[in-house]
Amino acid sequence: MTDWVKAAELGPLRERKKLKVTVAGEDIALFFVEGSVYALRDICIHKQSRLSRGLVFKGKVVCPGHQWAFDLKTGWVDQWAKCQPVYPVKVEEDVVYVLMQPQVRDVEPAPHERFCEAG
Numbered sequence: 120m121t122d123w124v125k126a127a128e129l130g131p132l133r134e135r136k137k138l139k140v141t142v143a144g145e146d147i148a149l150f151f152v153e154g155s156v157y158a159l160r161d162i163c164i165h166k167q168s169r170l171s172r173g174l175v176f177k178g179k180v181v182c183p184g185h186q187w188a189f190d191l192k193t194g195w196v197d198q199w200a201k202c203q204p205v206y207p208v209k210v211e212e213d214v215v216y217v218l219m220q221p222q223v224r225d226v227e228p229a230p231h232e233r234f235c236e237a238g
């Protein structure tokens with residue numbers, strides 16, 4: 120069974136660059152960066168600030184709570200070696216879908232898996 124669920128129209132996300140949506144009861148932060156869409160759980164794994172209120176900088180979303188910087192693709196935060204859950208995304212006919220199977224890493228992503236190489 121696939122669990123792709125409509126999360127948003129692409130137009131408003133493209134315009135605002137980030138969007139908080141609720142999908143199947145889960146708050147998800149969507150980001151539109153360099154032509155691609157990324158989806159992370161909105162509630163930060165640290166102390167529950169909202170990543171949808173964070174700033175995007177160099178391929179990472181910086182949490183407004185305590186400035187942990189999560190890689191948009193992997194959810195990985197280098198300074199603490201922890202991971203925010205991320206959702207697979209697809210865009211079809213200007214509609215954003217997320218797969219309701221969040222992924223959480225327990226090992227550091229390889230450079231090619233990240234939004235941009237660490238460093």
Ligand code: FES
Nearest residue numbers: 163166182184185
């Ligand atoms: S609440 Fe996100 S870094 Fe602390």
